[in-house]
Amino acid sequence: MTVSRASQTSSLRPLPPRPARRRTRPGIASALVLSLALAGTTLLSAQEGDSGKTPPLEAGAAAVDITPQAFPVLPRGSFSPRPVDSVHDPLHARALALRSGKDRVVICVVDVIYIVEPTNSRIREEAAAATGWPVENILLAGTHTHSAPSPYPRHAALLRWWDNGEDNPDAPKAKSEDPAPETAFQKRTREGTVAAIVQAVENLEPASIAFGTHDVPDEVRNRRWYLEEGTMPPNPFGGIDTVKMNPNRSTITKPAGPVDPEVATVSVKTAKGKALAVLSNYSLHYVGGTGGQISADYFGEFARLVAYRVGGRKPPENFVGILSNGTSGDINNSVFSGTRPPRAPYEQITQVATKVADAAYLGVKEAEYVKSAPLAMRQRTVTLRCRRPDAERIAWAEKVLTMEPKEVKEAGMNSLAPHYAARILQMADYPETVDVTIQAIRIGEQAIVSIPFEVLVEIGLELKEKSPFPNTFTIELANGAYGYLPPPNQHDLGGYETWMGTNYVTPDSSGILVKELLEMLGELRE
Template structure:
């Protein structure tokens, strides 16, 4: 009897060995050479939670595809970096900060070396720091992000990196337009805008877009020394695609791209999972709608598949020409800056109070006047300043910046042009979610993204953020 028990114990211990030795292998620090590890954790909320991304927020009644946090950990023997990209429309800084503290205390990766961002799927949920009926989701989310990073650490192994770029100009459209002079564009505050967001496909009044698009697709491909693909992190400046029926949760084209890369790289069914990641570039004013010409009618989810297929094809063919290198050095820089919060003046506060006091059935000067009156009062009652976390990373030859806003394309193009580290790309909605980030000259034009409440920080914010990020990139470059 005793020997049977001992045998059972031996069997249990032997069965446990691969798991624990994997964790130990992943944990090894100070090991020479470049290593990479990746993992994805499910962050799908319960049904009934509100789907955000539009003015109406229907409760979730179905999950089309699970939401994930896709994690990547890199180690060069001296520096360890962690990236966690969440299928979410935007995540409050408090949730990311809680996740970062968990990661730091449980793994030792410094907070400054962690980048966490949302993809901006509009058929997901967000966490805006307020209790919207599901207070547990914030805690669940930070826990799952931290677990994903721990799992990626467990999967660390010697690796090589290939970097590359491609272009897909046919799927990005600037959504802010100048219209013919007779078109009167009224803001919810009763001011005259010079441009209109989403002016309508085939609108006869279209003149020209108010800003550029960034057609670049940047990518980092990580491969084990035996040739197995471990992870691929890409970046494209497209808001999202959509085409999701009401009430359905979906990670949008970001996840379709990730799955397609797994297929194309023949990376399925491996003991260590391949993790594809699509990050959101600078797409605050860029979407997938061709306003000049209506496309054919498509079924739900069809368009996101088309876009993801095109983008994945571009990345795959660029990857065939890229070369893998193993001597990769890593770096991270972090700085917090204080921005003034946008606040209504006394006149606008009075307007907001008057507007909200109107009976529900009273005639409206603008369909969204109540909504923006409330937003203006929220800013009035809120903090007068915002602490903004900015980051820059170096992964081998590549520079990456992280910005906690929905960043206009021209800001990203400027950073790419001026970066001392080339190539360079930008990840938006990172380390927080602070609304839209237009440039001062786009503020002059007005339009949805500049309205007080959709935009929450001072009008000079993009200049301060760009200068700080270039400073961080310079610091990385001089090391």
């Protein structure tokens, strides 16, 4: 493992896109994720004035509509996506900018599944050029809604891959390996996200800030389960895992991991005491049940509702609510034990968003707002090892891709076998390593870390437990997206989140990143 203390976005080398069979240029995903940025990598204490006092805090926020205008579009988040031609609720890029003296932070969260390269770097670089704020001080993340169009240019071609067995899995081979042109939505997303960051910086004004937490335990459930003996179906590779994601409830015995019920909230007010922005964090993958329309999922509904929680019946017109995704790689909202009455489309989204917005309000209701707070950030580029298929796995993949869908079914194979076979052949051409960017931010006694993976919840809980700060949360899928990140003990159990083609880096990767992040938090605490 190699760690670079300099924050060089251009050094990122994302994994190749999936699921092409033929080798393509690097770029599996660099997910859109919340954009957090602090000045350089120095502690605020080094930037204090002659009096030794922490400079006053300034804050600005903005939300820009990025809802697609041209249809149909293909949502990202399904093995068999279907065109969508209508919108239930708008998509936004939402940004919060903070400044204290020479130190600064921008946090930008976008209503997409993630933001990949080269879009991720382009957005951050364009925003940095427009604001004069360092690119390494910008954290960009996606909410991980599964009901928004893909932000990845090549998905316009790749998403027709293996659609009901009617399309040739090799279709991407006929496409140019040159970078795909932006779609209308991708261009709108990029420009809107840059605009949100720029507007947030332009809107800076004297502010006060508070922090708080409140639990919502009844809407998060670990989706990985042990099953009754003899009931585990084969995985796509023909093996038998120890646990299964989202299993049939009739055979479950116990969950394979914990949950994190905490709703952590950063609340910002103007100098006159008006609500300016709220940034919350909850470890829930998404809610779903969107009825086949474009939707920001519960992240967007939270943003709408929390304005009334902290701003009253008539919240300030320019208030911005932001909900970031925590470590939710193995957490969803499904009911596995017990029953829940049927829901109308979007009904469950509203119910969950209401509870989380209530928790955000309750978390900061009695909190003390301060007009200054130490502001600092660390960013590192960490080199991780990529998983590579062996000769036996490659031979299996080549054989599967010669089979007709009917043959796959008659052989009793997992229906996803062709999908993962294509990914395996692509992974054979992966580089030995991939560079990923991680960040650690201090805002007073609140710490925020970012990881560019779909992170299993145990990792987030470990960071909270071992952090030197009283309050710490993780924003996942930030500054890139490189698949799932399970801890070693979950790797041992198998299951979707650990499969080669869903997980792309070696099992020791989570430990490496946790160690680096804790070291960075320690530096911020000094």
